[in-house]
Amino acid sequence: MDKDLLFEKRMKDLASRAYNRDIVLYTDFLNLDELHKIHSLISGSLPVTVCTFGGYDLAERQMAAFLPDALSYLMEEILSYPIVCLKIQPLSLKFSEKLSHRDYLGALLNLGLERSMLGDLLIDETGAYCFCKETMAGFIQDNLTRVRHTAVLTVQVMEMEELPQPKFREIQGTVPSIRLDVLIALAFGESRSRITPFIEGGKVFVNGRQITSNGYTPREKDLISVRQKGRFIYEQILTQTKKGRYRVSVKRYI
Numbered sequence: 001m002d003k004d005l006l007f008e009k010r011m012k013d014l015a016s017r018a019y020n021r022d023i024v025l026y027t028d029f030l031n032l033d034e035l036h037k038i039h040s041l042i043s044g045s046l047p048v049t050v051c052t053f054g055g056y057d058l059a060e061r062q063m064a065a066f067l068p069d070a071l072s073y074l075m076e077e078i079l080s081y082p083i084v085c086l087k088i089q090p091l092s093l094k095f096s097e098k099l100s101h102r103d104y105l106g107a108l109l110n111l112g113l114e115r116s117m118l119g120d121l122l123i124d125e126t127g128a129y130c131f132c133k134e135t136m137a138g139f140i141q142d143n144l145t146r147v148r149h150t151a152v153l154t155v156q157v158m159e160m161e162e163l164p165q166p167k168f169r170e171i172q173g174t175v176p177s178i179r180l181d182v183l184i185a186l187a188f189g190e191s192r193s194r195i196t197p198f199i200e201g202g203k204v205f206v207n208g209r210q211i212t213s214n215g216y217t218p219r220e221k222d223l224i225s226v227r228q229k230g231r232f233i234y235e236q237i238l239t240q241t242k243k244g245r246y247r248v249s250v251k252r253y254i
Contacts, residue, residue, distance in 0.1 A: 011037075024068075084133075184224065
């Protein structure tokens with residue numbers, strides 16, 4: 001069966017089971033493409049609400065929860081995403097290699113895990129924070145002992161305040177209009193012509209929803225993700241010139 005059709009069938013089946021049994025059901029971790037599809041698949045087809053969460057507020061990879069409308073008034077009380085955050089840390093920082101996101105992810109996948117079992121990976125100078133399905137946490141703790149040549153220890157994070165805070169680079173510039181292609185070009189220092197294929201190719205998401213129109217107008221504080229490039233927040237219009245151009249500010253994740 002076609003991959004998209006299989007995904008559609010699986011999601012509709014979960015939504016139907018949640019509705020018919022009056023229970024909340026959760027997906028595995030979904031990427032941006034899948035998160036976009038799930039809203040259009042379920043919208044209006046069954047009386048269920050779709051909620052998403054990835055373990056922390058700015059997560060890119062998230063689980064979806066199918067919540068029967070009859071239970072939606074209890075949303076805050078009954079939603080409990082099966083997500084665990086683990087910290088992967090070198091046994092000795094002094095003798096550890098400089099490890100990248102790719103190194104940590106590769107070590108996890110080499111354990112035989114599917115990517116859908118894993119959420120985001122956050123990296124700082126002390127190690128990596130890995131969001132995973134609750135059922136996989138013990139397996140990872142028992143079996144992940146090395147990343148490249150560095151011996152590591154994996155422990156569960158109990159306090160989310162430990163998570164590394166995102167780092168931004170503020171970029172300001174003057175643009176002719178508040179269009180999606182214009183803002184992306186500013187954020188990544190590219191020409192609009194080089195950005196167009198990313199938008200038309202379905203690689204751009206605004207607040208998790210796929211946008212394929214170059215002329216789409218983002219709103220202030222929108223989170224814009226461009227696959228293969230990164231993410232940024234469109235902050236605000238700073239000033240408007242006499243010629244009708246706009247000086248704007250964006251914050252790019254680094």
